[in-house]
Amino acid sequence: MILHASPLITWTEKGLYCESGGFYIDPHRKVDLALITHAHSDHARRGSLKYICVNSGLELLKARLGQKISVKGFNYRETFELGDVKVSFHSAGHILGSAQVRIQRGHEVWVASGDYKRDRDPSCDPFESVPCDTFITEATFGTPKFIWEKDLEHGRMIHEWWSENSSQGRNCILFGYSLGKAQRILAELAPFAHRPVLIHDTIHELTECYRREGRNLAQTKLLKDRLEDNDEIGGELILAPPSILTEKWIGRIGQYQTAFASGWMQGSGGFGRSRYDKGFVMSDHADWNDLNRTISETGAKRVYVQHRDGALIRHLKLKGIDARPIEDLKPINHDVQSGQNLRLI
Numbered sequence: 001m002i003l004h005a006s007p008l009i010t011w012t013e014k015g016l017y018c019e020s021g022g023f024y025i026d027p028h029r030k031v032d033l034a035l036i037t038h039a040h041s042d043h044a045r046r047g048s049l050k051y052i053c054v055n056s057g058l059e060l061l062k063a064r065l066g067q068k069i070s071v072k073g074f075n076y077r078e079t080f081e082l083g084d085v086k087v088s089f090h091s092a093g094h095i096l097g098s099a100q101v102r103i104q105r106g107h108e109v110w111v112a113s114g115d116y117k118r119d120r121d122p123s124c125d126p127f128e129s130v131p132c133d134t135f136i137t138e139a140t141f142g143t144p145k146f147i148w149e150k151d152l153e154h155g156r157m158i159h160e161w162w163s164e165n166s167s168q169g170r171n172c173i174l175f176g177y178s179l180g181k182a183q184r185i186l187a188e189l190a191p192f193a194h195r196p197v198l199i200h201d202t203i204h205e206l207t208e209c210y211r212r213e214g215r216n217l218a219q220t221k222l223l224k225d226r227l228e229d230n231d232e233i234g235g236e237l238i239l240a241p242p243s244i245l246t247e248k249w250i251g252r253i254g255q256y257q258t259a260f261a262s263g264w265m266q267g268s269g270g271f272g273r274s275r276y277d278k279g280f281v282m283s284d285h286a287d288w289n290d291l292n293r294t295i296s297e298t299g300a301k302r303v304y305v306q307h308r309d310g311a312l313i314r315h316l317k318l319k320g321i322d323a324r325p326i327e328d329l330k331p332i333n334h335d336v337q338s339g340q341n342l343r344l345i
């Protein structure tokens with residue numbers, strides 16, 4: 001058995017780095033080879049020489065980073081070799097084409113989760129649990145106060161809100177992020193919507209990427225076209241990113257109610273609840289229970305936690321798991337830990 005002096009993945013200034021494979025995962029800066037877990041802007045950044053991602057997320061990545069990027073796609077579960085390691089992507093259930101990255105060197109297996117969720121989402125493939133020795137997990141909702149109800153019928157709930165307002169002649173403005181959340185809402189609404197949902201321009205191209213990948217979404221029409229057609233609009237559902245509240249069209253749409261779809265709407269006095277008439281608890285990240293379920297399903301003996309680490313690390317340690325903040329993977333820290341980062345079994 002070959003023992004390697006450094007961990008398979010390290011946490012560098014440019015992000016997660018696999019020296020044996022010669023690549024970064026979701027690098028923060030430009031690098032030669034970037035494996036991208038998904039097209040959200042905090043994971044997919046411009047400037048790298050080459051990109052690798054999941055085939056179903058390839059169009060989204062180009063829509064975000066430019067059509068001219070050099071990018072190669074692989075299917076989920078397809079194994080490819082980079083340097084001394086074998087790599088494969090596994091569905092993260094977060095948005096279309098989102099992936100966990102499985103990396104194998106000899107018999108040692110690491111999985112970097114990217115963003116993930118376990119809730120039902122008709123706009124993307126479901127999450128896949130991947131056994132590994134070491135799991136690098138996100139923990140956006142990594143405290144026990146973030147536990148939400150599962151299998152809510154979001155489409156029906158949003159449609160009911162729309163119908164109620166529509167019967168009073170009011171419009172509904174539903175705020176959700178333009179990549180992922182917006183398309184999930186459209187997929188949830190597909191069986192219910194009785195007329196096109198009006199979408200803000202920032203959502204349009206990304207939504208078409210989903211359609212080209214065969215995702216069944218509710219019919220849409222561009223809000224700006226609808227405003228040009230007719231000055232008076234009533235009873236419409238408008239889907240827009242939260243950033244547009246300041247735009248001038250908002251003054252042109254008469255009476256309306258607002259809602260926000262986000263995991264942050266969870267709990268009493270949830271983030272921003274008071275700023276909106278309604279909140280739909282609809283998260284693209286795992287809640288506390290699903291973080292714990294996922295970690296236990298991987299069978300990992302060592303877990304590195306990204307983003308929000310305190311409570312989850314303490315909780316995992318109580319369960320006998322060697323849990324650490326991602327910073328422990330900084331080269332300077334594992335030199336100090338000398339030898340502790342060898343294969344676990």
Ligand SMILES: [Zn+2]
Pocket residue numbers: 038040043094115
């Ligand atoms: Zn994301």
Ligand SMILES: [Zn+2]
Pocket residue numbers: 040042043115
């Ligand atoms: Zn993220």
